[in-house]
Amino acid sequence: MGGKTMERDRLDDAMAVLEDMLEKGFPLSVVAFNSVIAACSRLGMGDLDGAQSLWNEMEGRGISPDVVAFSAFINGLSKAGLMEEAYNMFLDMSRKGFVPNNFVYNSLIGGFCYCGKLSDALRQGRMKSAIDMFMDMFRTGLTPDIITYNTLIGGYCKAFDMVRADEFLYKMYASGWEPDITTYNIRMHGFCSSRKINRAVMILDELVSRGVVPDTVTYNTMMNGVCVDILDRAMILTAKLLKLSFLPNVVTANVLLSQFCRQGMPEKALMWGRRLSQFSFCFDEITYKILDRAYQYARRS
Template identity: 25%
Template sequence: MKKNLLKPLQNPQPKCPERLPPLSPLLDSPQTPTPSLSLFPTIPEPRHQSQLFSFLKTHLTHQPLTPQTLLHFLKTKLHHHPIFTHYDFQVFSWASTFDFFRHDHSTFLWMAHSLGSSHRFSQLHSLLSFIAANPCPCSPGIFSCPQMEPLFRFVIDALCRARKLNDAIFAFETMKKLIDGKPSVVIYNVLINGYLKSGDFGKALGFYKRMESDRVKPDVYTFNTLISGYCRNGKFESGLELFREMKEKGCTPNVVSFNTLIQGLFREKKAEEAVKMAYEMIQFGCEFSTVTCEILVNGLCKEVQVSMACDLVIDFSRRGLLPKEFDYCGLVEELCAEGNAGRAFEVVNELWIKGNVPSLISCTTLIEGLRRSGRREDAFGLMEKMLKDGIVPDSVTFNCLMQDLCDLGRTMDANKFRLLASTKGLEPDEVTYSILVYGYTRDGRRKEGEILVDEMLDKGFIPDIATYNRLMDGLSNSRSLALKKVGVVHR
């Protein structure tokens, strides 16, 4: 057995044993420590050692030990074990102590994913050192294993997410020694983004300079990350300059590039220039996204330029550029909050005609705004259009409009709404029926009211005889009152 895990392993002997040799001293004598295991901080606890050794004997001694059989064991047996799952690196290390065995990229990749995903970064560092000293044997000769870069890409990304940038650089330098040619632009992007997320924009720029010196061509993701960094660090002009440099270098900006700059312009309180950038985006042929529209509308509303936001959204809609998924609820809220529900109603109607259907929240907000401003007829019309288009309101909003109709003496129209809503999946509740019954009571329509009371009874909305009698008495009184009024008119 080897005394040091990081020492390069010898090539397999010409005559490898067909079966796994006796697992001593590791398995047969648990009290005798194995030198390779002593390199790592996590040694199986004494109470777990004998169980772990028995587990290994059960699943690994009946077949030749190869990277494939070891990987199968790690994936299907050890990984799901409630006690031994975190001893996978010890098993990996134990396997490397046999002269006839060599790990390949499959076990390297599995081990890297296991350690990185569980944040065991000290052991991950040891694994990288081991890989550097014992390269994958699948590509003999002058060429390296093609799976090394994907492996290190995952490792570097995991380390950057954990804000361990020094370890990520160690992994990067280790990878450069093991791969053929230069690292891909993706690796550089991961590190640049890692520095940016950790708040060290200076080092992100430094690594970009290194990328250029390594003659690795940056892509749109590289530029977008750095432009975002400039904007977030109060250096918008530098970000704009990099945007121009990006186009000069033949890298085509995408929607993220423009979104970042538009958002940066709003941070600089340059709303008009942000709108100009949006139209430049159109001329460039870059397709709008819902995020673009949200940035523009929210930015203009924050600058108290709600009217400009309305004109912009309508113009985009007329040009056929407004994404169908864009929810203009924020614009409706701002207009209603200003007491300008009429303008909100106009905007919603025009966008709706052009195919930009409002969300349920937008419609509900607008209905409340119209009711507050006394435009109840517009609210009724909006509710009817909603129902016909399959936008089903919540019961509270619906019942409020039902009450408004009944208060205007239009209980028959309210009942038509009830029937239409039922066909769209909105079943009336006890409040709905009560509003209608009392509406018929005021209108002197006893027959229609009695039909609704019977429906309430069938649906269990009348809990006792007292409630039933109260409703019927109300309808009777309304009938008597109506007859008296008719008699007075005839006289």
């Protein structure tokens, strides 16, 4: 939230400067508009009207958008799920002689893959559009990158089509890309959401064996699993990382400990509390409250 607020403040300042320059009749180039259009697009749906107004102002002054302007606006429209508008701008960009780059294609593919809650039929149609964009990258001489593959894997995971998600994992390998933490997190979340917990656990084990460093998303994904085995593995992984001087987010550790209590296993919460303390893990007030509650539950059972 804080980062969003700071970006909003910077956008307001930049918009004020640009409006002042427009009022005073200073000559402006596309560069002057680009940063403000990009900022509007990053902030999402609520600021796309501002981006559109700037776009119209720019064209009205005879200033032609460049690839940076097109890329920023397409990205904003795609993030907002306005895929018809994003795709039309993509076509306009191509008609005007600009060659879309990986950023543009990844924005469109991401928009088609993560377009909110849709019916199965519409989801399949959007995924087909994402694949069409993926194939178009090859036709234009571009090479899909790890962001492209992760996005497509995530799209199929969101559609609960884990078979197709795995197919794109194999395509990623065949193209010379190694899975990163984002790839692992996406697939773990997909299998947990599909109630295929054993597959999620296998991915967790693979992640550790390959030396990939987990992040907060990894912990939260494991915490949201429906079986205790994942919680155990999450805490084992936490202990291993503490030995390596990697400190997980205390909020995540609190949620994991609390989850043991919710599932009727206060003894496990207390056991892991003791283990974490052995590694000088910095508990906060909430941690102590969780462990105190676990102690009270354990005494009554």
